[in-house]
Amino acid sequence: MEALLERFCRYVRIDTMANEAERSYPSSPGQLELGRLLVRELRDMGIADAAADEHGIVLATLPSTPIAGVITPAQIVDEHGIVLATLPSTVKRPAPTIAFIAHLDTSPETSGHGVQPLVLRAYDGRDIVLPGDPTKIIAVADNPALENLKGKTLVTSDGTTLLGADDKAGIAVIMEAVRALADVAHGPVRICFTCDEEVGRGVDHLDLKKLGAVAAYTLDGGGVGEIDVETFSADLAVVTITGVNIHPAIAKGKMINAVRLAGEFVGRLPWPALSPEGTQDREGFLHPYRIEGGVAKVELRILLRDFATTKLIDKARILEDLAGQLRAEHPGAKIEVKVTPQYRNMAEGLAKEPRAVTFAEEAMRRVGLEPRRTIVRGGTDGSRLTELGLPTPNLSTGEHNLHSPLEWTCLEEMATAVNVVVELARIWGEQTI
Secondary structure, eight states: OHHHHHHHHHHHTSOOBOOTTOOSSSSSHHHHHHHHHHHHHHHHTTOTTOEEOTTOOEEEEOOOOOOTTOOOOOOOOOSSSOEEEEEOOOSSSOOOOEEEEEESOBOTTSOOTTOOOEEESSOOSSOEEOTTSTTOEEOGGGOGGGGGOTTSOEEEOOSSSOOOHHHHHHHHHHHHHHHHGGGSOOOOEEEEEESOGGGTOTTTTOOHHHHOOSEEEEEEEESSSEEEEEEOEEEEEEEEEEOBOOOGGGOTTTOBOHHHHHHHHHHTSOTTTTSGGGOOTTOOEEEEEEEEEOSSEEEEEEEEEESSTTHHHHHHHHHHHHHHHHHHHOTTOEEEEEEEEEEOOSHHHHTTOTHHHHHHHHHHHHTTOOOEEEEESSOOHHHHHHHHTOOOOEEEEEEESTTSTTOEEEHHHHHHHHHHHHHHHHHHHTOOO
């Protein structure tokens, strides 16, 4: 497990925070830096043809002992910073191709600059005070999973940044599994690391024909032993409020302050009934998370989330109704609401390839876990991939308190995830096309 720990800590120290305002892909240079590091490490594992250009583009083929009838993977050349690698089949039968996927970026909601991972060996079961900011405390009362991890090895940030276990735990798990699979009979396995998952653009440039898999798994989940089989359906609303700016000394009857109107707009959103703070389980929400601008113009971003895709229309209608109210009350203002689809609940797509979930359950049982099918109040690259036709459930990798300076992970849970990935590859290798 020490190699896994060192690998994880190496990855989280690289700042890969996504930049939502940047329209290039990837949106931050650190994602390219991490991609190139992964290329070097793949080469160190004997993948001689791993390569990257100035965009971090990677193709790699893991050497294997030649076996008659082995499916030889075609070369994959990508132009958008996505890391791709192939582990050729090591079984004689023509087995299905599967893929394991994680994302290089971290959330822009909490800084990822200068992450200092702290390793707590033989965790004593008490609250964890983070030394970089002693006001940040990972309390057992707020983290019931800690109650079962006494004596385990935990990793946190110092409290001034997030940790980046979302999703560098997934990357580390996959990379360790690649090493372990050298000694395991398996069918063709694709490895894929995407960019900008946290800002909803993770698979925008991923060619599913090149990936060539019948099923895939994102390694981007919390805890241990969970298989996320449903996610939110998600839209993004951008509300643009255009006012009238003029010097405040002569503003009477002339100024229309877009900042004040934005405040009114947010204040009239249903709260807490349709907020993240006031909902749970299968309840959806409207989440205003960013406001930018000034008196003349303000842009407000709002997340629309629900497990039932049809209910997103109702939530969009709430926003449009509020905009209409403010237009009537402030006829000199211009208020626009633009809603853009982001991803959809993966449940329906997974039903088209039931082996994706049942084999994940079998892999977990083989390593001594009792698998749990769960829902996630969020989304993964797998949400969009499943919508596009590639069934992609999400698997546990030991992530906790995502997007927060209170984020932490457990080394033993990550190590279990490595074993699950290895068994999954073995199980699919036992199948015949």
